Amino acid sequence: MKLTTSLSLVKGIGPKMSNALDTAGFHTVEDLLTFLPRRYEDFSGATNIADLEPGNVVIKATCESINTRIVRRGMRVTTAVLSDNSGKVKAVWFNQPYRETQLKSGESFLFSGKFSLQYNQYQLTSPSVEQVSDNAVVDTDTIVPVYRQIKDIKTSSLRKALKQLKPLMEFVPETLPQTLISRQKLVSRSEALLALHFPKDKNDIDLGRERLAFEELFEMILAAQYNKQANAKLTGWKIPFDLPTIKKFVGALPFKLTNAQRRAAWQILQDFEHEHPMNRLLQGDVGSGKTVVAGLAALQVAQSGLQTAIMAPTEILATQHAETISALLEPFGVRVAVFTSSVKGKARKTLLEQLEQGNIDVIIGTHALIQRTVTYHKLGFVVIDEQHRFGVKQRQALLEKSPRMPHVLTMTATPIPRSLALTLYGELDISLLDELPPGRQPITTKIWSPASAPKLYATIEQELSRGHQAYVICPLIDENPDNDKKSVETEYHVLKKFFPGRSIGLMHGKLKSDEKQAVMDDFTNGKLSILLSTTVIEVGVNVPNATVMLIQNADHFGLSQLHQLRGRVGRGSDKSYCYLMLSSHNKPSARLREIESSQDGFYLAEADLRLRGPGEIYGHSQHGALNLQIATLADTKLIARAQKEAVLFLQSEEDLAKYKHLAETVEHYQRLTTLN
Numbered sequence: 001m002k003l004t005t006s007l008s009l010v011k012g013i014g015p016k017m018s019n020a021l022d023t024a025g026f027h028t029v030e031d032l033l034t035f036l037p038r039r040y041e042d043f044s045g046a047t048n049i050a051d052l053e054p055g056n057v058v059i060k061a062t063c064e065s066i067n068t069r070i071v072r073r074g075m076r077v078t079t080a081v082l083s084d085n086s087g088k089v090k091a092v093w094f095n096q097p098y099r100e101t102q103l104k105s106g107e108s109f110l111f112s113g114k115f116s117l118q119y120n121q122y123q124l125t126s127p128s129v130e131q132v133s134d135n136a137v138v139d140t141d142t143i144v145p146v147y148r149q150i151k152d153i154k155t156s157s158l159r160k161a162l163k164q165l166k167p168l169m170e171f172v173p174e175t176l177p178q179t180l181i182s183r184q185k186l187v188s189r190s191e192a193l194l195a196l197h198f199p200k201d202k203n204d205i206d207l208g209r210e211r212l213a214f215e216e217l218f219e220m221i222l223a224a225q226y227n228k229q230a231n232a233k234l235t236g237w238k239i240p241f242d243l244p245t246i247k248k249f250v251g252a253l254p255f256k257l258t259n260a261q262r263r264a265a266w267q268i269l270q271d272f273e274h275e276h277p278m279n280r281l282l283q284g285d286v287g288s289g290k291t292v293v294a295g296l297a298a299l300q301v302a303q304s305g306l307q308t309a310i311m312a313p314t315e316i317l318a319t320q321h322a323e324t325i326s327a328l329l330e331p332f333g334v335r336v337a338v339f340t341s342s343v344k345g346k347a348r349k350t351l352l353e354q355l356e357q358g359n360i361d362v363i364i365g366t367h368a369l370i371q372r373t374v375t376y377h378k379l380g381f382v383v384i385d386e387q388h389r390f391g392v393k394q395r396q397a398l399l400e401k402s403p404r405m406p407h408v409l410t411m412t413a414t415p416i417p418r419s420l421a422l423t424l425y426g427e428l429d430i431s432l433l434d435e436l437p438p439g440r441q442p443i444t445t446k447i448w449s450p451a452s453a454p455k456l457y458a459t460i461e462q463e464l465s466r467g468h469q470a471y472v473i474c475p476l477i478d479e480n481p482d483n484d485k486k487s488v489e490t491e492y493h494v495l496k497k498f499f500p501g502r503s504i505g506l507m508h509g510k511l512k513s514d515e516k517q518a519v520m521d522d523f524t525n526g527k528l529s530i531l532l533s534t535t536v537i538e539v540g541v542n543v544p545n546a547t548v549m550l551i552q553n554a555d556h557f558g559l560s561q562l563h564q565l566r567g568r569v570g571r572g573s574d575k576s577y578c579y580l581m582l583s584s585h586n587k588p589s590a591r592l593r594e595i596e597s598s599q600d601g602f603y604l605a606e607a608d609l610r611l612r613g614p615g616e617i618y619g620h621s622q623h624g625a626l627n628l629q630i631a632t633l634a635d636t637k638l639i640a641r642a643q644k645e646a647v648l649f650l651q652s653e654e655d656l657a658k659y660k661h662l663a664e665t666v667e668h669y670q671r672l673t674t675l676n
């Protein structure tokens with residue numbers, strides 16, 4: 001067996017599993033070896049039940065009895081009696097009925113969780129569970145890697161397969177220059193992977209992770225530097241700064257631009273005057289007013305006879321942007337059009353012709369904007385809203401639609417600290433909207449426990465009876481009995497009962513785009529009181545009359561995502577509320593406490609990193625705009641080290657092509673942000 005051997009030929013991987021792996025993008029042995037654990041469960045230091053002391057504990061036990069009761073509407077409590085040779089203990093889970101099936105098997109399990117006094121009795125509350133026999137296939141029964149779920153592949157099968165492949169681990173080739181590795185005192189790539197799949201202790205995980213995070217950062221910084229060099233050679237469109245028009249535009253706005261908006265707009269217009277194509281990132285928290293900045297820039301572009309393409313991640317957003325942008329620009333004679341996949345047939349044909357002939361100045365759409373069939377007359381400016389929603393190829397395709405390099409503005413509401421952005425995005429210039437328009441009322445944010453759901457619904461009803469509207473967000477579309485997350489399907493029935501007579505709209509990713517648009521229109525026009533949605537509603541949606549948001553299973557979302565969701569309310573002049581519903585009546589985490597007390601996206605992004613548990617390290621593309629898989633923004637020291645090495649590498653006579661894998665990855669990162 002070799003690294004290139006197909007997984008279907010590996011003993012212990014049956015046809016069903018190899019198919020599932022294949023669909024998920026794992027074809028060869030090497031693919032699986034480089035599939036990193038998402039986090040670890042620490043089951044070290046197991047104690048006898050008889051010796052348990054209050055606090056975080058680990059026990060190895062079997063389940064004597066288990067049952068689930070429904071205590072209140074929507075609240076299922078599973079109680080088990082666990083035992084080992086020394087004694088018994090009660091364990092309780094909330095809304096995790098699948099524990100019953102899992103534990104009834106009579107096997108021996110490891111439990112890790114909090115042991116404390118609840119209602120006059122000591123119990124284990126919501127412990128995590130690991131089947132001992134699943135776990136016996138790894139060398140240790142202490143620190144257990146947890147992988148991202150691939151289809152319905154059992155964790156135990158995945159671990160068995162990896163165990164099989166363990167001897168091949170040492171053949172995983174080195175990707176970084178040897179001199180760099182010794183200078184930075186890193187472990188080799190194969191040592192790192194071995195340590196991460198089969199950690200002996202926490203130190204193993206740290207060393208493995210350090211190595212791979214370093215590699216990721218090094219590649220990313222190197223790519224940015226190469227891009228910078230390449231960009232310096234490109235010629236773009238020179239767009240003159242037409243002060244009277246800009247003044248007229250600013251004067252006609254129903255509000256005064258914030259200083260931050262002025263500064264950003266000015267920076268963009270300055271860039272336009274250079275022959276060099278702009279490559280700028282506009283970072284601004286939700287509601288900071290990025291759209292008007294883009295609109296102003298598009299006006300200047302139209303004025304010089306060039307076209308602007310504005311790309312949004314969803315049709316709903318594209319449509320909404322189109323409304324905003326046409327209201328802003330049409331008074332100035334700018335021809336604005338919206339192009340999504342719902343524009344079909346004759347309308348589509350006409351639109352494309354007009355675009356090609358230059359009869360459209362600004363076109364707003366989704367991915368549809370980069371289909372092969374779309375030809376531009378003179379594409380001078382590309383705006384990408386929430387860049388991380390676009391794949392590499394899509395971005396590339398858009399940029400290939402112009403004979404000269406268009407100016408590019410990328411807008412993001414996921415802020416990263418400026419110093420880090422400068423390093424990691426070396427080739428991008430950055431504008432920051434660091435102030436919100438005046439007069440925004442803070443959104444009152446409050447954590448609720450499931451027990452108080454009826455009271456919360458009554459509170460929401462009060463807001464509705466004032467003529468306002470509400471969002472209710474659930475993590476899932478359909479009910480999944482295997483976990484405690486709520487779905488829009490089940491929540492719909494609950495809402496029907498609590499809000500009789502109120503019209504409720506359903507929104508989720510499985511709807512067709514015209515269906516989504518219809519629901520959105522009804523909500524925008526006030527025909528719907530409640531919009532029940534998955535997180536598809538996350539970015540950009542703007543309905544100022546919606547003043548309440550309820551987020552179910554709030555503990556399952558990251559801080560930045562909660563902040564983005566919350567940004568859908570508080571968009572008008574009325575007081576707004578965001579209610580975070582816990583999955584169980586466990587105490588809210590420190591993370592949720594942070595979002596309750598802060599509205600500052602930058603602060604929350606940092607708090608998210610600070611509070612991230614040591615177990616939660618991998619696979620979180622936690623910072624969308626960055627696509628970091630292993631490293632995090634909290635790795636400031638590692639980032640500095642990687643930057644130093646990137647500079648050394650560029651200065652040295654090293655030939656990138658000599659390092660095949662490195663060259664490929666760097667090229668991949670280059671394509672993420674490059675202009676050509």
Ligand code: ADP
Pocket residue numbers: 255256257258261284285286287288289290291292413437438540542571
């Ligand atoms: P985001 O940065 O989240 O994309 P938007 O561009 O959607 O924010 O703007 C949010 C809201 O703020 C919009 O309704 C917009 O009209 C309004 N807005 C933008 N700039 C200002 C300003 N300077 N003063 C008052 N309201 C503004």
Ligand code: MG
Pocket residue numbers: 290291385540
């Ligand atoms: Mg926006």
